[in-house]
Amino acid sequence: MTEADVLAAVGKSLNVAAKGLFVAPIRHHSPACAWAVRAMIRELRPKHVLVEAPIDFASHVELIAHPDTRPPVAIAALVEDRGEQRVSAYYPFSVHAPEYVALVEARAVGAAVRLIDLPAAATVKRRSKSADAPLGLTDEHVFDSGDYVSALCKRTGCRDGFELWDHLFETRLGLADWRGFFADVGAYCAGLRASTAPAQIERDGDAAREAHMGACVLEALADGGDIVVIVGGFHAPALLDIVHSGAGHKPAAEGNEARSFLIRYGFAALDALSGYAAGLPQPAYYDFLWQRANESTGEPVWRRTGLDLVSAFAGAMREAGHAISVPEQVEMVRAAETLAILRGRPGPMRHDLIDAARTALVKGELVAQDIWTERLIVFLRGNALGDVPASAGSPPLVEDARAAARRHRIELGDGARRRRRLDIRRNKKHLAASRYFHAMRLLETAFAELEAGPDFINNVRTDLLFEEWSYAWSPRVEGRLIELAAQADRVAPACLRVLETRREQLRAAGQSRDVAAMTTLFAQGLLSGLGADLAPFLRGLCDDVQAHADFAAVAAALRRLFYIARSRGPLGAHELDVAEATRIAYARLVYLCDDLPGTPAEAVGPRIDALRLTTELLRNDEDAVLDPSLFAEAVDRVVDAGAPAEIVGAALAIAVLGERRDPRELRAALEGQFAGAVTRAEDRVGMLRGMLGAAPQLLLQSADVVAAIDAFLAGLDEDKFFEVLPHIRLAFTALNPREVDQLADRLASLHSVSATVFAGIHHSLDEHALARGLAIEQRLRSSIAADGLATWIASETEV
């Protein structure tokens, strides 16, 4: 017996007629297999139809076969993972999936349906290495690799397993002889199986699944009547062995029941190459073949199908602004048809079309993947979304999200990415839509992206009037909503739950005192339109603020809350008493002022910033929400408390600015420190640094202060000057360029020169070089003076 005979024998053995058993070896999502399965069930009218799908999905069978179900749909299984219910596996059905056709036909002929694979959870636990990416339950990588496939490819001139499959089997779509077809698929799969190492089969966990399926088949056989088994071709040989030996094994149910939902699925997700490894790639193409076969109730008119695909592609490209000229279309069709003839196919298949596009459309040298091939592949992938009947029992959260989208006139009909521009300040409906988008973003559904517009969270460009969103409904959105479904049944409570969870995470990470992050969460909640629902969250936030010990952090939260309270736009929260929260934060801040004298060195900078920002905030408080005198008094206390010099400088400056203290007092303090006995040069200017950090405008307002600084600098000898220079420079960085210019003018007038005398001089020297140069000059001068030659240079300096 030759190898060919062996394979043929395997093909024939699929039909164990004596027992009434018919095994249909299939490839997932193959239209040709689906066609043959349909013909088979219609002819045999079996008593049982057994389908390779997780046994715990049985409750969905009715729904999948429901007339209102419009594939692509998928069963999403929630599996417990690290204490969380996560969508861990998808089992997709397309309209041209043999499994789907089997379920529909079984219902039509009144056959009993059984799902025979291991429970989804068992497969997930065994197979997934990392639980981060959901698993496709229709993995069939064996079809695309292995020695058998490569040898056959070489023989037939195909480039890979996909082309080989199309060449051998999809070309037989619509033929009536299902027996011959399955015999050949069976022989092909037996070849695949024989060339796969047993170790790999064991590793993939196929043996356990096959034992389970075999046991189910045996059970059905015991029941009597004709049985049709729809099973992945790779498993068919093993399944038959089990049936013949009668040694199936059904492991005890280990509480493995996964919660699962029937959800809408999309072509993009179905595409084997885009992630979940589910059958054949580019589903829109196979969908088109399936339609054509149905229209002609038999073989699709292949040439016409190719022509229509090319025209449809050209049409889609024209709409996208990449028109294909008529001669190019002609050449593409000609090339596709001629390639099909050359390769011995009834009409252009997928690879012929892709080759034809490359021949006809690409001009020039290919660098990597060319743009036209990519466009054609995207076109053949399609972006259609399926639909499930209302009774599918999607979790209420999913339905709520969809209903809300419809309310906001957001298109969910397919999976294409769309853009929407929202006038959030003038149009109430637009604002509502924006809040919906923000809510979906908060839920991490990857449904909508804010492409442009005001960023209220980071306070960037908040003056913009429009938000620009891009969005696309995908199975991933639905999957994420299903994960959240256990926690909430509507979008708003789900958002609240997410906020609460994040806050708990912050607490767990030891950042419960991160009130700035909390206020950010609060702002996100407001943008999502949670409004009054945020009241408990706000209360929690207030509690946190009231218990907070850091001056700078409370100041930041205060600032945040203050501007939220004033906001009339999308951040507006009329239902909430944010003003009260602001007052609470303010009270805490005032309370914390008395801690300022004990400020540790590393906190000085942020606290001085906080002091300045709070002063500015109080100046902007036109509605007098806050009582500025409280802060002023507290700061006043700081001055007298003997704090670090910077803090005193800052506090004093604020007090002077608030006209609670005399500028002369500040002058005296500055002079005191300038002249004081300090060990480090930088301490000499500490007070100045604090003053400039908190109230730089004082330099311009108070002649006393300027005079003090001027006198201090004039009084330094050159050694001392170089010593403090870096610290002075650092202190003056608090000024903005305009203030620097004004100060320069003022100082210049004090010394009766013009500031422009200095302004025109620019050196390409850096700071260090200048300092070194000055030091050298200084040494030179003292050396000359030491040699008694001071007169040499005196005349120069005198002039």
Next chain:
Amino acid sequence: MELQQLAAADRDPKPQGWRLSPRAVRRFILGDKAIPVSQKFFGDDALVDRCIVSLMGQQGLMLVGEPGTAKSLLSELLAAAISNDSSLVVQGSAGVIEDHLRYGWNYALLLAEGPSERALVPSPVLTGMRHGKVVRVEELTRCAPEVQDAMISLLSEKTIAIPELGPGAETRAIPGFNVIATANLRDRGVHEMSSALKRRFNFETVRPIADAAFERELVAKQVAERMADHAVKPAVNDDVLELVVTVFRDLRTGVTSEGASVAQPNSVMSTAEAVNVAHAAVLDAAYLDVGGVSGEHIARQIRGVVFKDDPEDARKFRAYLDHIAKARAKRSKVWSAFHAAAKKELE
């Protein structure tokens, strides 16, 4: 020989003017064990399909790609299989003028007899049109733009008018005529193709051979062919061939088979260069040494054949030796000989 066998066995329909059916052309180029026909072009079967299909249509075929990717070989094979004649070729260069694409004159006859068919010197293109054969134009982008422009009308009209022979005298291409051009779009010193000319061609990019085993097979075969006339034939072991091909592939792609990255030299590291190195190494071993070809011979030749005068390339090659070859030298004798000799050459 093979062509005759193929023609004899050819039952498939032939396009007008073709000496073989498209499937037989495919078999001629990609091989068929049943007839038997050897495989002559490796790497990309779909590319060959597309080329054949392009030549059946109205468009010319333009093969582009890096130097040394066997573009010319493929065009010769196609012309030989389709027209049983790969000799109709115009070699593109800056010196090519329009006459080389149309026709010239035998001036002695022209002066003696006046314009006549006898005095006419047809170009390969004109000959191809008259006999319905595939014409090859090598390095089309090296031709001046006005000469390239002449190609446009030749390809769209498929007619050459010869007004000197009288009004209405013209040659119309008979079926079977088509043009295969090769071009190097990335080289320096070439002329950009006009988009009008581009429209008349279907472009195919010939890539460096992707499959290492194929490349080894090809190198082995070509070296054997070149050594056919030599009396001494030192043995070339598989591991030596493997070494040549691996070195070239690593440097060409910038990644080793283990995934380590390699600085790519500016020199062209094509299969053709690999053949040259292997051939030179064989000659070295045959005439200047005793015994078989070793890694040492390869190392001695690779510098002269590939890394011409670019000091930057020498640096990259040294880095390759230090980081990749050295590690392999610990495991393999061939690599160890290669590494030691190559390091010595670089000093």
